[in-house]
Amino acid sequence: MEASGEMLAVLAAGLGAGTVNAAVGTGTLISFPVLLATGLSPVTATVSNALGLVPGSISGAIGYRRELAGQRRRILKWSAGALCGGLTGATLLLALPSSAFEAIVPVLVGLALVLVALQPLISRRLQARRTRTGKPAARADGGPPLLVGLTLASVYGGYFSAAQGTIYVSLMGLRLDDGLQRLNAVKNVLVAVVNSVAALFFLVAADFDWTAVALLAVGSAVGGQIGAAAGRRLHPAVLRTLIVVVGTAALVQLSVR
Secondary structure, rough: OOOOHHHHHHHHHHHHHHHHHOOHHHHOOHHHOOOOOHHOOOOHHHHHHOOOOOOOOHHHHOOOOHHHOHHHHHHHHHHHHHHHHHHHHHHHHHHHHHHHHHOOHHHHHHHHHHHHHHHHHHHHHHHHHHHHHOOOOOOOOOOOHHHHHHHHHHHHHHHHOHHHHHHHHHHHHHHHOOHHHHHHHHHHHHHHHHHHHHHHHHHOHHHOOHHHHHHHHHHHHHHHHHHHHHOOOOOOHHHHHHHHHHHHHHHHHHHHO
């Protein structure tokens, strides 16, 4: 990557991806196509993208630190699952043909979008059912089903990462009685864990483009702060709508790619 125009495009893509990831997720669908357009192979682009977006993930998590208050215990538990899942996904990226895993990506993203859109209705019905049957309220950590779901989502995140944040939010929304902004804050932490462990693995086991990584890192770090500042000011209904709109655009792009 030598042309100044390509370098500016990658820097801008990092800024956009970091902003969108912190606010709603799916930022990979901004940066990944740009890397492909510069001539990188799909695997090299995926690896470079994962490495370059790590600072953005961390920056977004820091930007949401106020919403993370009081969630330390469950975040530590879910982060352990995210670490194992992210490492597994990164290994699969290098070990399996991309077509095998990418075939189910649109399905996962589409299902996540439906769950995000219907989460208020589903949560109200679950709460009404608990009240009617006398069942206890939802566990603060969502129980084993949520841990398993988030870990499996992290496998996907370590492999490709597009819309993994949307999948996290949809799973947490189904199992937890909590505000969307707090769930979005947790999402940023889990994405940061997955991206970081995948990046460490890729540093020693995969080929990547250092120029692309550096440009994405700078852009995404700035974008993470912008996205967190914007996202945390949005009304939950607006944030939910934005997640669905951006996620739908990502789904269309994945389907026609």
